[in-house]
Amino acid sequence: MELGFYFFMKELPKAYSPQNYESGIYKQWEDSGFFNPDNLNYQGEPFSISMPPPNATGILHLGHAVMLAIQDLMSRYWRLRGRRTLWLPGEDHAAIATQNVVEKKLYKEEGKNRFDYGREEFMHRVNEFVNNSRSTIKDQIKAMGASCDWSRERYTLDEGLSRAVKEAFIRMYNDGLIYRGKRIVNWCYRCGTTLADDEVEYKEQKTPFYYLKYGPIIIGTARPETKVLDKVIIVHPDDERYKKYIGTSFDVPWIDGIVRAQVVADKIAKIETGTGAMTITPAHSFVDFELAQKYGFEIVEIIGPDGKMTQNAGKFAGLNVKEARVAILEELQNKGLVERIDNDYIHNLSVCYRCGTAVEPLPSEQWFVAVDKPFRRRFFKKITLKKMALAAVKEERIKIIPERFIKVYEHWMNNLHDWCISRQIWFGHRIPAWQCQDCKEWQVIASRPTKIIFSRHGLTDWNKKERIQGDTNIPLDESEIELIYKKAYELKNNDIQVIISSPLMRARQTANIFAEVIKAPIIVEKRIKERYYGTFEGKLVAELKQDHPDYYKNKLSYHVAEAESYQQIKQRLIPWLSEVVIKFQGQKVLIVTHNAIMRTLKWMIEGGTEKELSEFKPRFDEPLQYELIGSCKKCGSWRMKQDEDTLDTWFSSSLWTFSTLGWPGKTKDLSTYHPTSVMETGYDILFFWVARMILMSAYCLGDIPFRTVYLHGLVRDKQGRKMSKSLGNGIDPIEMIGKYGADALRLSMIIGVTPGNDFRLYDEKIAGYRNFVNKLWNIVRFANLTTELKVMEVPPEPKTLADKWILSRFSKVADLVTKKIESYSFSEAGETLYDFTWHELADWYLEITKIEGRKQEILSYLISQLLKLWHPFMPFVTEALWQETFGNQAGLLIVQLWPKNLPAIDNKSEIEFTSVQDIIISLRNYRAEIKLDKKIKVKFCLVGKILNKNEEMIISDLRTGAEYDSSIAEKYSKKVDFKDFNLLIS
């Protein structure tokens, strides 16, 4: 009779093997397209997360694994809740870090440094390397089960982001918030670049501390090599010891001869510190630099950017810092100027956060972001960047979890100095600034690698227009103007920065219309015959004339436009007008001119021969190889040179939340998904990244980049040590996934972990969660063996006490889990579910199922709903079980809807069931206590409580080895007191 029934039952393998499922399931998800919210027909509020982009060179480490686990949890949860969920992935080019990696690799393999290769070749090598590692890290992100939308994947160096970077830079420059100035900066010799203040780390170091006789005054220093030219002594105005010297000056026998020293009083000198007197070195100390500016002291560099003493250091010139220190000390000793040496001095050595080399403060001309400079925004009062960024958090537009980081953020922001954003490395966004080599004027303009677009859109309309023969000096008529406006609006979002127009009337008129709509300046070139050498096009033409006199003479007219080989262009462009967007001096330029000039330009640019030109077929998608050089706005010189430097990597990442969604420009993605819902990242990059995103978003959009910041802690090893390559204690997440499965790894980083607190991770912990994953597997396996399961969305009618209990419990658990997830208490949510699944559902309810028989509906309901609740935590096993159990018709678990019709809460049944549990536990205890042989049955009865048949059956069958016997009341051997009744056992 049961045969037909058995036929439906599924038998799953005894243990869950993640390796057999994970990659296949990920592929199914990817193929389904559901990671992309456009493919979800959800109308609800959007939910979006910008994935903190891992370094493009890196391999996945546990820090990434944590962020992926948490972000995927949120993404999957909200997707199940029916929100349009976008989790946007990407990679960071990580300028210095990446360049260092590649430099090291190349030096090891080929023994050359980056200068041996040259910029172009070196960049080629870096990009090659990055392309490889980018795909590695992507595969690893996928292995974690991350449900991010790969169709929107971005890279900080891709075209769109580069555009955003330039846009931000230019806007800030125009607002006076980016300036170039000579200031003291942190300089790393090894990396050969500046660093931002927060890119400098401090290491405590025991250094000898020298007390030196500087004339009548003793000064202390840990760095005698910087003291060569010191000639100002600072003392506190109230310091009795030195009062008599204040304002005086005198000759001092010093390192390199006699110096004229003066004594200045300033409260910055602390009476208690050292000897109370200090000499200052304006060029190599931030404090001294400020003092020097305050009092107008001379700033002399004695250490150069190469780490060697400069010519100013006299006979020590050319020595590196270490050598100089030795030599100078020797000199001081010889002259008897060393008073004493303290060898136990603890010095805070500043080192580069990327390579650990000592960082030297030195004056240098760099680009800075002015964080304290008031500027006026449209419709707003004057405000500073710093104030904007502070207000966002102060006004609780941005919530930070855990809250204590609000104070940390505010403190950092309040003390932020102008941000040095230029780096002397090659890998990164080149600064969009050009300097005139003649008058030294800087010009800041947008650029990006551009393709010739030849107006590929809307050309049909243009083709309708009859060709106007000959005269280009006829003004445009109304219908033409209309067409040109139309064209202009098409080109509007194309990031065109400059329009170059031929001087001919129609072209100029057209250019004016473009300029009006696109809001870009026009450069009107003179007539060809009037061109002069000073402009670039003039130069081009002149060269052309010289090198190809025949061609120039005969072909540079619109007759060329009629040549047969030119047919294709002719078909695509209005005859008297070519509009072409090219990369011009690095900026995107729209050229409005007539065909002949355009063709000539293209020909020049591509370096074609005359023969090739005659056979020329326009190619529409190839980027131009040539950068046109524009002329200086101030002096007209064409000798413009782009700044060699690149931008701080954090400059581009600070735009990440919106640059990835299409900014600049008003894209649908930007308006839909920004501000993003949550920024989830480690607290260690609160300053580097989170703070800067708030700052830049406030500036660029006048908006917050995210509503909530969730900061997770750092992963440590079993001993609580930071994981590091040198210690070799790093756990490879990929290895752990192979060993225990991605789900287990994810659980181990979510349960028992609280935001902002570091936590330890080790094999046994992951193995524990692997066990749990397998438990869930077996719960479903068991259910499948006993009955035929189906997806049930509406809670079934409970029949027995156990049914009522488990449904009521499930209801409470589902509700609590929902609340906990929404309040970012992921650990508690997971713990609650874990406990319910294992210790209520499996330990009690499934055991009772074995007694009470088939539970098709209740198990169907519980399992289908429980898999949803677990899915954000462990997507693979839940999806595997869902599909194994419910088959294809049920669809993918990833797009089911979160349980909403929860069973009724039944507190009365819960209490009743709890007392049944208590009785069972007492009976089991009793057996265990007296070590009763399992074959021996005990008898029990109750005083003050009446059991029904069902309860009696459960109690006796649930491995208590007990049977109900009311007659034992007189001769019981153990009595257990409960609140309302007693249990008697015999």
Add this chain to the structure above:
RNA sequence: GGGCGCUUAGCUCAGUUGGUUAGAGCGUCUGCUUUACACGCAGAAGGUCUGGGGUUCGAGUCCCUAAGCGCCCACCA
């Protein structure tokens, strides 16, 4: 020099706004081929919540204070 965090069972950690008897996992001990799972089942032992003081009817939780550990920030020459 400022600021912050941590100190809860042998180990690793939870404990939301103060509320019955302080929880989990691992480990330990005892016993189990039980219609799923030994990656398992049934039990057990183990905590004066770092010390001291205070507020309160009531404190792991709030306040003060001391100590140890750790982190972040800072211009000690």
